[in-house]
Amino acid sequence: MEAYNFLKLKPLLVHALLLSLSLIASFANAETHYRKFVVQDTPVKRLCRTPHVMTVNGQFPGPTLQVRNGDTLIVKVLNSGRYNVTLHWHGVRQLRNPWADGPAYVTQCPIQPGATYTYRFTIENQEGTLWWHAHSKWLRATVYGALIIYPKIGCPYPFPKPTHEIPILLGEWWNRDPMSVLRQAQFTGAAPNISDAYTINGQPGDLYSCSSHGTARFAINSGDTILLRIINAAMNQQLFFQVAGHQLTVVEADAAYTKPFTTSTLMLGPGQTTNVLLTANQAPGRYYMAARAYASASPNVPFDNTTTTAILEYRSASRTAMPILPQLPAFNDTATVTRFTSQIKSLSEVKVPTKIDENLFFTVGLGFLNCIPGPRCQGPNNTRFAASMNNVSFVLPRKWSLLQAYYQSIPGVFTTDFPPVPPVKFDYTGNVSRALWRPVFYTKVYKMKFGSSVQIVLQDTAIFSTEDHPMHIHGYEFYVVGQGFGNFNPRTDPAKFNLVDPPLRNTIDVPVGGWAVIRFVADNPGVWFMHCHIDSHLTWGLAMAFLVENGEGELQSIVPPPADLPPC
Ligand code: C2O
Numbered sequence: 001m002e003a004y005n006f007l008k009l010k011p012l013l014v015h016a017l018l019l020s021l022s023l024i025a026s027f028a029n030a031e032t033h034y035r036k037f038v039v040q041d042t043p044v045k046r047l048c049r050t051p052h053v054m055t056v057n058g059q060f061p062g063p064t065l066q067v068r069n070g071d072t073l074i075v076k077v078l079n080s081g082r083y084n085v086t087l088h089w090h091g092v093r094q095l096r097n098p099w100a101d102g103p104a105y106v107t108q109c110p111i112q113p114g115a116t117y118t119y120r121f122t123i124e125n126q127e128g129t130l131w132w133h134a135h136s137k138w139l140r141a142t143v144y145g146a147l148i149i150y151p152k153i154g155c156p157y158p159f160p161k162p163t164h165e166i167p168i169l170l171g172e173w174w175n176r177d178p179m180s181v182l183r184q185a186q187f188t189g190a191a192p193n194i195s196d197a198y199t200i201n202g203q204p205g206d207l208y209s210c211s212s213h214g215t216a217r218f219a220i221n222s223g224d225t226i227l228l229r230i231i232n233a234a235m236n237q238q239l240f241f242q243v244a245g246h247q248l249t250v251v252e253a254d255a256a257y258t259k260p261f262t263t264s265t266l267m268l269g270p271g272q273t274t275n276v277l278l279t280a281n282q283a284p285g286r287y288y289m290a291a292r293a294y295a296s297a298s299p300n301v302p303f304d305n306t307t308t309t310a311i312l313e314y315r316s317a318s319r320t321a322m323p324i325l326p327q328l329p330a331f332n333d334t335a336t337v338t339r340f341t342s343q344i345k346s347l348s349e350v351k352v353p354t355k356i357d358e359n360l361f362f363t364v365g366l367g368f369l370n371c372i373p374g375p376r377c378q379g380p381n382n383t384r385f386a387a388s389m390n391n392v393s394f395v396l397p398r399k400w401s402l403l404q405a406y407y408q409s410i411p412g413v414f415t416t417d418f419p420p421v422p423p424v425k426f427d428y429t430g431n432v433s434r435a436l437w438r439p440v441f442y443t444k445v446y447k448m449k450f451g452s453s454v455q456i457v458l459q460d461t462a463i464f465s466t467e468d469h470p471m472h473i474h475g476y477e478f479y480v481v482g483q484g485f486g487n488f489n490p491r492t493d494p495a496k497f498n499l500v501d502p503p504l505r506n507t508i509d510v511p512v513g514g515w516a517v518i519r520f521v522a523d524n525p526g527v528w529f530m531h532c533h534i535d536s537h538l539t540w541g542l543a544m545a546f547l548v549e550n551g552e553g554e555l556q557s558i559v560p561p562p563a564d565l566p567p568c
Helices: 002-028 178-188 334-341 402-407 535-540
Strands: 032-043 052-056 065-068 072-079 087-090 116-122 128-134 144-150 164-173 197-200 217-220 225-232 238-243 248-253 256-263 266-268 273-279 286-294 307-314 358-370 383-389 392-394 440-442 445-448 453-460 469-473 478-485 507-510 514-521 526-532 543-548
Touching: 032 065, 065 072, 072 087, 087 116, 128 225, 128 273, 144 164, 144 225, 164 238, 178 535, 197 286, 197 307, 225 238, 225 266, 266 273, 266 334, 358 469, 358 535, 383 535, 392 543, 402 526, 402 543, 453 469, 453 507, 478 507, 507 514, 526 535
Parallel strands: 032 072, 065 144, 164 225, 217 307, 358 453, 392 440, 445 543
Antiparallel strands: 032 052, 072 116, 087 128, 128 144, 164 197, 225 273, 238 266, 238 286, 248 256, 248 273, 286 307, 358 383, 383 392, 453 514, 469 507, 469 526, 478 514, 526 543
């Protein structure tokens, strides 16, 4: 009797077993990664000084996260440091999940000393090199790391498989706690002190005194193909990058594949990433990779003009051979930048929005506040520095994040009247009248309907000096359909737009004294920060935020906030 029942049940059991196996198989590819990030005060020795700076888990740069497309990350952050902190996953779309995005007072209140917050998010249809960094005050100077997203298992790269991969994090180093650099600048109103060094993977390299023992070295074999995953994590500076004697084939930018092209020079704005293939096809030897400033503002604006290096060494080469230095472009070589950026195109044809619902025009540039001469009035000609978009210098709220205020309908935190076009039209890149140098200070967002097709013309201004601004949008990637110099001309410039294979990016370097036009579909509800990724400019207010409303559909609303969302 029992045997009979069992036999009758067996096909059912087998069926159930097969079903659950196939379910497991379909999820087996997606993994959940648990990480603990302790933000802590750490003595870090560089250039023979040992300032105490914030790090994650005592590491500088912080840990590299390696995941696959489709994976989930659960990062528990414990703030053991002395400052409020948040973390941002730069370039991760965070679909419907702005609570995990991280910018302080935009999507969350900061994690206070002693407190924890867990970032939970899934990588959805993204692969390539991204990174994570602190997003509160100037903590990101030392609190950052690579976030590498590999394709799903069984999905190859759309380029020859490299022999190995090397993350290259370009950074900026001060011989003191960067938070005190910020504090000083906020007190005086002047530009913050320039950095003391640039770094590759946290090390300034051989060209600085008291530094060569730590220089990053990468051993390779002749014939290897190496994928360099380059991240510009510097605070305030666009950087040129080269490897002596070697050509670089660009295959990806901001975690989007590009049509491969070969170049000797890269330029990355802060926030941007670029993947390149390098073939070890030179005489076995030691070659410097090097980065230094692309400084586009007028020559009297000070910048750190030092050069950071690391060493690429062929295993068969003599250990004592002097490494060869590359010939980096002049610091103001905009022609090289234009030649480089104009070659970046999407790998294949893409679907660019053509019917535009939101046609926006944002000026990006500096500004000034007149002040009474004194210690708090150290900007040029009795001013304090400011910066703005459409003349609004962005002010962060203090008691609520914008997202919480929106979600809980808390009045008085922000207004939704961010101007879609500049309040006054002027010759943006010409000789701007001083009467237009003073911005207004508000917390304004721009509200958009779910699913709107958006075009933004980003226009540099000549207030104080024209300058290349790396503009970053949270929660989105966008197509860069056009770029140019001077004032954008709405009659003639659209004819030159690339609507076939424009690059998809999360950070666009708006050309110095020029413009860039970007397009995207507002398909991710929430509050999303848009700002210049030069932190001195961000500090001065070169930012705004989009409020993308929920859609009607089932998967078109933001998810509820996590229970441990920090209070202000
Ligand atoms: Cu990588 Cu809001 O920034």
